[in-house]
Amino acid sequence: MNENAHQSFTELEVWKKTGLLKNEVYELVKTFPLEEKFRLTDQMIRSSRSINSNISEGHGRFTYKDQLHFCIQARGSLSETYNHLIDALDCRYINGEQLTYYKTKIDEVERLLNGYISFLRNNL
Template sequence: MHNLKELIIWKRAIALATNVYQSTKDFPAEEKYGLTAQIRKSAISIPSNIAEGAGRNTNKEFNHFLGISNGSCFELQTQLIISKNLGLIGGEADSLLDELDQLQKMNYSLQNTLR
């Protein structure tokens, strides 16, 4: 089991999810159950899967949940790009996408360490 509160990747994923919620608060009402909900679900999934993996008994299990977390990163990346293309999100999309790139690199690095 890993100490979740010491994992920098988890802390950064929490910050990203918080920023995503703030960035999507002004999305149109008709997107409440569509794109807004899907973006937020993906963003929450990233730190949640890191946390679940950290609480498992083996590095192999942790690695599995890091893989799921990384899949959520790619899902969120796609949704943010679509939101940007639709004009629903402005310049903050670029900083969110940059942070996602950093999280993906950290994730791959941690997965390699656990193997």
């Protein structure tokens, strides 16, 4: 059973950091051209939200194995979000400095997420 069962997912540092990233991505895509609303903008919002959603859903599962599965899904969504940011750079919706800024945020979230994944693996 999860030792963190008494703790809400909202108390997890990794969930808090992914929430900040999600919010920043949401603000960023508001600057994209309107024709991207149902393309890149939507994809970026969905992938960044998916990181938080998977962490919270995994936290609500009973076993470490289930929690691990959802955290690995979250890591995939984190990579997807970074890929979309690279697409935004390629389309010239953001510049290199902005991409570097978001990459730093993504790296921080990835470190926290990898730490949480290691914790879960060690408790299998």
